[in-house]
Amino acid sequence: MSTPIKTGLCSYGHSGYAFHAPFIHVHPGFELTAVVERSKHLTQQRYPYVKIYNDVKALMADASLELIVVNTPNYTHYEYTKAALQAGKNVIVEKPFTVTVAQGEELIQLAASKKLLLSVYQNRRFDSDYKIVRKVVEDGLLGDVLEVEFHYDRFKEELSYKKHKEVAEAGTGVLYDLGSHLIDQGLTIFGMPQAVWGDVRIIRKDSVVDDYFELVMYYDQLRVRLKSSYLVREALPAYILHGRKGSFIKSKSDIQEALLMKGVLPDTPDWGAEAPHEWGLLHTEINGKVVKEFIPSGNGNYLDYYQGIYSALREGKPNPVTAEDGLNVIRVIEATFKSSEEKRVVTL
Incomplete structure (x- = not known):
């Protein structure tokens, strides 16, 4: 295997602890080299070989790092x-890619000019x-898909103990947070x-940021409805198609975050x-026969994303989640806010 990709994390909160460090650690093509932690130095309890920096600027200046x-x-x-x-680093940026479309466009141009990889961490793919939802659609098991609802x-x-999530400023709220996942999933299957x-x-009661949204994405025959709310005690199925x-109904059941x-x-x-x-319920018609059965899901694995990054950097293969993908999510978010404020359908 090629030289490991020396990688630095800008923080070691929930995201760093659960979604990044474990996968960088177990993938032989990466080396978790450095992490920014201002006080607790928790990283070294699990990864004692890691360098700790007090601020992001020092991390950026580490010449040994290939990926941040x-x-x-x-x-x-x-x-x-x-x-x-x-600083000449390849970059993985958490979702949402940016707060505005203009910011995203600038970063895409900068990465291209420096011939650097810029990828958005959309782990929910x-x-x-x-x-399994994507496979059911792509295998044509439902025929022409007409109506979709993701929750x-x-x-x-x-309110969240993470104070930065509850401040009324650009980029906060459930549409940027959970909405980035749902929109990306919808776009990945059905396109813009x-x-x-x-x-x-x-x-x-005490919130100053959006904590509920419903949005509808319009296609020729298809409507994709995406919903999120912080006040749902008895949840509906996460995927209804x-x-x-026929139809496919599926719960939100990936176990990775709980294990991590x-x-x-x-x-x-x-x-x-x-x-x-x-497992999801498939009720459809296959070769003229009505089928109603629960079908097994494949395993979820966020390591597949990091394998995609490794293949892109070491083998010249496609970026697993492009910055353009991330930008399209922001386009939909901006259009959704505009629609809600003006109480109308917004053309993209």
Whole structure:
């Protein structure tokens, strides 16, 4: 195998602990080299070989680093990604890519001018539940898909302990946070819509950021409805799809985050396997015969994203999630806010 990709993390909060460090650690093509931690130095409890920096600027200046992961609050994504690219580093930036389309376009041009990889970490493409939904559609098991509804709901009246998530400024709120996942999943299967309608609201008592949204992406015959709310105690299925031949109903059941938060490393053969009671219900017609059965999901695995990054940097293969993909999500977010404010459908 080629020289490991020396990688630096801009933070070691929830994202660094669960979604990045474990996969960089177990993939033999990467080396978790440095992390920014201002005080606690928790990284070295699990990865004692890692260098600790007190600030992002020092991380950027580390000449040994080939790849930097920008996994800091949303409003910093543009600034830190730009600084990393200017320092000659390849970059993975957490979703949402940027706060505005203009910021994203500038970063894409900068990365291209320096011939550097710029990728957006859309890990939910590698969830077991989403992967089977995408396969059902792409295998044509529903015929022409006409109506789709994706949910990402929570029940949490209290505000987040992460103060930066509850400040009324650009880039905060559920549409940027959970909406980035749902929009990316919709776009990855169905492509860019012709228009968007949106309803974005604040429903928790003490919140100053949006914590509810519903948006509809318009295609020729298809409508894709995406919803998220922080006040859903009894959740609906996460994926509901209806086509000319049949329907597919699926729960949100990927187990990776729960395992990662317990400190389990993603290095077992059965990693990301769903329990059979979470399998999706397919009710359709195949070769003239009506079929109604629960079908098994494949394993979810965020390591597939990092394998894609390795293949892109070492083997010249395609970027697993391009910055253009990330930019399209921001286009839909901006259109959804505009639609909600003006109470109309917005053409893209």
